Amino acid sequence: MEEHAADPSHPRYRSLLMRHRLEIAAEKGMLADSALIAHGRGEAYDYLLDEKTSSSAHVATQVALGALVNAQHPVLSVNGNVVALAGDEMLLLAAKLDCPLEVNIFYRTPERMQALLSDLHERKTRLGIDAEILGAEPDATIPGLKGPRAKCESKGILQADVILVPLEDGDRCEALVAMGKTVIVIDLNPLSRSARRGSITIVDELTRCLENMLSMDRTQLPSLESYDHNQTLQDALNTIVDGMRNKFSDGKE
Numbered sequence: 001m002e003e004h005a006a007d008p009s010h011p012r013y014r015s016l017l018m019r020h021r022l023e024i025a026a027e028k029g030m031l032a033d034s035a036l037i038a039h040g041r042g043e044a045y046d047y048l049l050d051e052k053t054s055s056s057a058h059v060a061t062q063v064a065l066g067a068l069v070n071a072q073h074p075v076l077s078v079n080g081n082v083v084a085l086a087g088d089e090m091l092l093l094a095a096k097l098d099c100p101l102e103v104n105i106f107y108r109t110p111e112r113m114q115a116l117l118s119d120l121h122e123r124k125t126r127l128g129i130d131a132e133i134l135g136a137e138p139d140a141t142i143p144g145l146k147g148p149r150a151k152c153e154s155k156g157i158l159q160a161d162v163i164l165v166p167l168e169d170g171d172r173c174e175a176l177v178a179m180g181k182t183v184i185v186i187d188l189n190p191l192s193r194s195a196r197r198g199s200i201t202i203v204d205e206l207t208r209c210l211e212n213m214l215s216m217d218r219t220q221l222p223s224l225e226s227y228d229h230n231q232t233l234q235d236a237l238n239t240i241v242d243g244m245r246n247k248f249s250d251g252k253e
């Protein structure tokens with residue numbers, strides 16, 4: 001169905017496809033009211049990054065994959081936007097890493113949780129893969145967070161040593177880091193609190209990043225020790241600034 005959302009030859013096809021995925025998810029009750037605003041902020045940064053994976057983001061993706069592969073208890077945490085935009089890719093990654101995927105949302109209501117869990121189970125059946133989907137039975141809390149957004153599962157997020165939290169909010173990212181976890185963030189905004197507070201930050205678009213991760217050679221990954229967090233964030237800003245410098249000075253559009 002979604003393939004008909006726009007003509008693949010349209011210059012903004014990919015962007016239109018992502019918006020269409022969010023529209024469908026919103027209709028199914030999977031998204032918070034602020035979901036489209038969050039997506040818009042990401043789109044703006046992606047324009048500035050020329051909608052490409054930078055070499056620095058590519059290396060950060062390799063480091064992140066290495067950390068997940070070498071983890072004792074890796075966990076992939078997903079929220080509404082992540083399921084809507086990249087539910088299939090997150091499930092495929094969970095199956096590849098043989099680790100659980102946990103639904104963990106900021107604005108937690110039983111209806112949204114149910115909509116997200118059903119969507120993931122449908123995707124899993126369609127893909128024909130084996131991946132554990134957690135989140136339905138929270139029996140633990142993330143210390144330092146108040147209210148329903150602190151809820152998690154003890155066999156998932158609570159015990160994870162390395163956790164992938166794409167599009168996370170700053171508070172939760174900080175709380176997970178404070179628990180001693182290696183927190184991998186995917187965020188197009190290198191200035192966001194999550195991007196800054198994560199242990200490894202990949203400044204790239206979610207679906208592009210996951211496609212890269214799924215196709216990477218797992219035997220040749222750089223170590224976590226080689227990763228320079230501040231330099232990675234600075235590289236992203238430099239990519240934006242360098243790309244904009246003299247953009248129109250040659251008189252061409």
Ligand code: ATP
Pocket residue numbers: 037038039040041042043045085167168169170171186187188189191192193194195204205206207
């Ligand atoms: P923080 O609390 O970390 O400062 P925020 O308040 O800026 O975050 P949120 O609204 O919680 O942001 O989440 C949206 C974040 O996700 C933004 O930083 C945005 O750049 C990023 N984002 C949105 N869509 C994508 C996407 N498809 N790929 C990668 N990042 C995205």
